[in-house]
Amino acid sequence: MELSYLFITIAKMAALIAWIYGLMWGLARKALWQKALTVLLAFGVIQLAFLAQFGDFSLFSAFDQGLLYQAVTMTMVCLGLNLIYGFNGQFSLAQWGFYGIGAYVAADITFRWTSNDASGFMVVGLGVILAGLAMVGVGRLLRIRRGIPVLSAFTFYLVAVLVAGVVAVVVGRAIASSMTPLFGTSSAPGVLASPVVLQIVFFLAVIFAGAFAAEISFIFGLPALTLGSDYFGIATLGFAIVIQTLMVNSDTILPFPEMKGGRGMIGIPKVTSWVTAFIFLMIVIVIVRNFVRSSTGRASMSVREDEIAAKAMGVNVAGSKLLAFVLGSFVAGIGGGVYAHYIGFLSPQTFSFIAGFNPLIIVVFGGIGSMTGTIAAAFVWIFFLEGFLRVLLGTMGTEAPTWRFVLYPITLLLLMLIRPQGLLGSVEWGFLKAERLGKRVAARGQADAGATPAQQKELS
Amino acid sequence: MADSKSMGAALELNEVTKYFGGLCAVKNFSLSLPKDALWGLIGPNGAGKTTVFNLTTGLFPITSGAISLDGERIDGLEAYEITRMGIARTFQNIRLFSSLSVLDNVRIAYHAHAGYGLADSFLRNRKFMSKEKELTDQALDFLSIFKLDGIAEEVAKNLPYGEQRRVEIARALACKPKVLLLDEPAAGMNPREIIELMDLIHFIRDRFKLTILLIEHQMRVVMGVCERITVMDFGEVIARGTPKEIAANQTVIEAYLGKGVATSAAG
Numbered sequence: 192m193e194l195s196y197l198f199i200t201i202a203k204m205a206a207l208i209a210w211i212y213g214l215m216w217g218l219a220r221k222a223l224w225q226k227a228l229t230v231l232l233a234f235g236v237i238q239l240a241f242l243a244q245f246g247d248f249s250l251f252s253a254f255d256q257g258l259l260y261q262a263v264t265m266t267m268v269c270l271g272l273n274l275i276y277g278f279n280g281q282f283s284l285a286q287w288g289f290y291g292i293g294a295y296v297a298a299d300i301t302f303r304w305t306s307n308d309a310s311g312f313m314v315v316g317l318g319v320i321l322a323g324l325a326m327v328g329v330g331r332l333l334r335i336r337r338g339i340p341v342l343s344a345f346t347f348y349l350v351a352v353l354v355a356g357v358v359a360v361v362v363g364r365a366i367a368s369s370m371t372p373l374f375g376t377s378s379a380p381g382v383l384a385s386p387v388v389l390q391i392v393f394f395l396a397v398i399f400a401g402a403f404a405a406e407i408s409f410i411f412g413l414p415a416l417t418l419g420s421d422y423f424g425i426a427t428l429g430f431a432i433v434i435q436t437l438m439v440n441s442d443t444i445l446p447f448p449e450m451k452g453g454r455g456m457i458g459i460p461k462v463t464s465w466v467t468a469f470i471f472l473m474i475v476i477v478i479v480r481n482f483v484r485s486s487t488g489r490a491s492m493s494v495r496e497d498e499i500a501a502k503a504m505g506v507n508v509a510g511s512k513l514l515a516f517v518l519g520s521f522v523a524g525i526g527g528g529v530y531a532h533y534i535g536f537l538s539p540q541t542f543s544f545i546a547g548f549n550p551l552i553i554v555v556f557g558g559i560g561s562m563t564g565t566i567a568a569a570f571v572w573i574f575f576l577e578g579f580l581r582v583l584l585g586t587m588g589t590e591a592p593t594w595r596f597v598l599y600p601i602t603l604l605l606l607m608l609i610r611p612q613g614l615l616g617s618v619e620w621g622f623l624k625a626e627r628l629g630k631r632v633a634a635r636g637q638a639d640a641g642a643t644p645a646q647q648k649e650l651s
Numbered sequence: 652m653a654d655s656k657s658m659g660a661a662l663e664l665n666e667v668t669k670y671f672g673g674l675c676a677v678k679n680f681s682l683s684l685p686k687d688a689l690w691g692l693i694g695p696n697g698a699g700k701t702t703v704f705n706l707t708t709g710l711f712p713i714t715s716g717a718i719s720l721d722g723e724r725i726d727g728l729e730a731y732e733i734t735r736m737g738i739a740r741t742f743q744n745i746r747l748f749s750s751l752s753v754l755d756n757v758r759i760a761y762h763a764h765a766g767y768g769l770a771d772s773f774l775r776n777r778k779f780m781s782k783e784k785e786l787t788d789q790a791l792d793f794l795s796i797f798k799l800d801g802i803a804e805e806v807a808k809n810l811p812y813g814e815q816r817r818v819e820i821a822r823a824l825a826c827k828p829k830v831l832l833l834d835e836p837a838a839g840m841n842p843r844e845i846i847e848l849m850d851l852i853h854f855i856r857d858r859f860k861l862t863i864l865l866i867e868h869q870m871r872v873v874m875g876v877c878e879r880i881t882v883m884d885f886g887e888v889i890a891r892g893t894p895k896e897i898a899a900n901q902t903v904i905e906a907y908l909g910k911g912v913a914t915s916a917a918g
Contacts, residue, residue: 290799338727457674478773485772485779486758486765486786489751496748503742505734505763505826513768555687628787628804 200579221622262535262573263468267475267526269553269565271519277560279515284548285427287547288434289404289520293527297400298459305460307374314363319402321355345414392464397528404524405517412516431544438539455538461532551639558613562623586651661686661862662830667716676888690864691877709733723876735760735763739828741819743835749808756792761824771814797821815846830862837869
């Protein structure tokens with residue numbers, strides 16, 4: 192049994208990597224219908240694999256499906272981190288904290304919704320929008336008066352966001368209480384209690400959770416990113432610890448009894464399906480890729496390479512760092528939202544800062560600054576460590592799965608010795624590749640051939 | 652009087668002083684660069700030449716004085732704003748974005764002129780596509796001026812030293828500057844490369860209609876290229892004039908060689 196299991200798992204991992212490659216290859220095609228077809232096919236293949244059941248044997252068992260959702264959320268978190276650490280060069284340990292924020296925020300919205308309470312949705316939704324507007328407003332005002340120190344700017348933003356938050360809580364609660372009759376009773380469910388509405392609320396909740404994480408990252412990042420690289424790392428570590436402590440005490444020092452503090456939040460509707468997970472994965476991949484392959488993305492990379500030179504080339508270094516940090520956190524928040532609704536149970540243990548090193552390891556493992564590497568490494572990581580090794584070692588004894596925490600650091604060590612640039616180095620597949628110029632340069636060379644001698648004369 | 656003087660000046664530093672703690676790195680430094688000038692800034696090691704560059708480009712704030720570009724005050728602005736206003740520079744020890752391609756190095760300098768915003772790049776709309784193509788084409792044009800378009804996709808750190816220098820100058824020019832500051836462009840070059848560099852500097856000035864301020868140790872370059880020279884020692888201006896005047900200036904010779912040597916050489 193073990194041998195066949197081993198074989199099948201490896202085949203599955205290979206198939207998933209091939210799936211990623213195919214998806215990226217297809218998305219790189221020119222015509223819109225080709226892209227659409229690729230997305231549909233990529234979605235369909237997995238969906239079919241979910242359904243394929245031959246008697247006892249299922250191609251993608253419930254366990255494997257769970258792994259896939261975990262891999263998808265891990266991909267989102269790691270892509271965000273790669274943006275911050277790989278492309279922008281800021282060593283951050285806070286990513287896991289933003290993941291946790293996203294998970295708890297989205298979970299709280301749908302949890303309240305399923306207990307016929309729209310307040311979570313209304314308050315967070317309004318809060319995110321108002322705080323966003325308040326930030327833009329403060330940003331405008333600060334731009335008029337120059338030379339305001341970062342800490343003062345931070346205070347202005349904080350006050351604006353807090354005011355927006357208070358307004359959101361008051362107004363949101365009022366609207367929510369007026370919506371309560373629409374939920375109906377358990378015997379006669381109202382309009383808002385229907386599963387379709389829940390799906391929509393879930394979708395928006397995930398987006399709000401991402402925006403919530405992004406706004407917190409802006410407030411935190413504004414002063415923290417002025418620190419030099421190592422000190423920023425320490426600050427983010429502190430942030431991750433603060434977030435976990437708040438989670439553990441969410442029912443005591445924070446007014447959220449439904450989160451049940453250290454005991455963990457139960458009863459989150461398990462509404463993540465392959466459709467939603469896939470949609471969010473595609474959104475995240477497209478966002479990250481479009482950012483990296485733009486002028487702003489290149490400016491972001493220049494900050495990683497050399498901050499002083501970047502400044503001297505007209506790149507707004509502070510702004511660039513903040514942008515990458517906020518975008519990375521947004522993506523992590525979305526991942527958290529998707530994760531919470533797949534697992535249905537959130538424990539602060541999951542978001543301990545020790546576990547927060549996993550995304551970092553995945554990014555390094557896949558290749559710093561390689562989106563393909565990050566995606567592939569996230570999938571392999573989950574399927575190998577959580578799937579394959581756990582099951583394989585589980586057959587050897589109840590405590591044996593703990594060995595995987597010995598095995599993977601050794602693997603990591605070996606990889607760093609043999610391939611310090613990571614598994615895939617800076618290789619990118621299809622869609623994620625930077626535009627190639629080979630032909631264009633060659634064509635120009637031909638066209639310029641006539642002008643070259645004159646230029647040479649001019650130059651030498 | 653100051654106004655009439657600054658009319659023709661592209662870059663003007665007025666009584667600029669910089670203290671690092673108790674150490675005075677630059678003291679009452681004044682310099683008025685007329686448009687299209689090719690000006691040299693020389694002095695012994697530690698005279699404060701690079702500090703003048705760092706102050707002008709906004710990497711350090713000045714302690715007192717004023718810096719203006721085309722009559723507009725620029726001291727107190729952020730470094731990236733100063734670059735966008737029209738001052739670009741190269742560095743003494745080359746500071747390329749070493750693991751990016753040559754093309755990306757130039758395209759990053761073009762960032763301020765990209766012409767599309769963040770929203771456009773997320774949506775990948777028509778504006779993004781056309782501007783991005785335009786940007787790449789212009790970057791390739793720049794590279795072809797420096798005969799670097801053949802290696803546009805090469806990673807910067809793999810290039811030989813001389814080419815890295817050229818890429819850095821190309822990158823600085825891609826910022827579309829009015830004033831170009833070159834910090835020891837001939838450092839580490841062999842005599843042939845130096846001759847090429849001197850031609851290149853003339854060529855840039857004529858082609859891009861630029862004002863160039865140059866720090867250099869190689870007297871050949873300074874004397875061969877610069878129209879006028881300012882000499883610094885211990886953070887202060889000790890002489891200014893044409894290359895010929897400077898070469899004969901007693902204070903300058905003393906600053907470089909020491910007092911006794913200068914007198915014995917003269918005698």
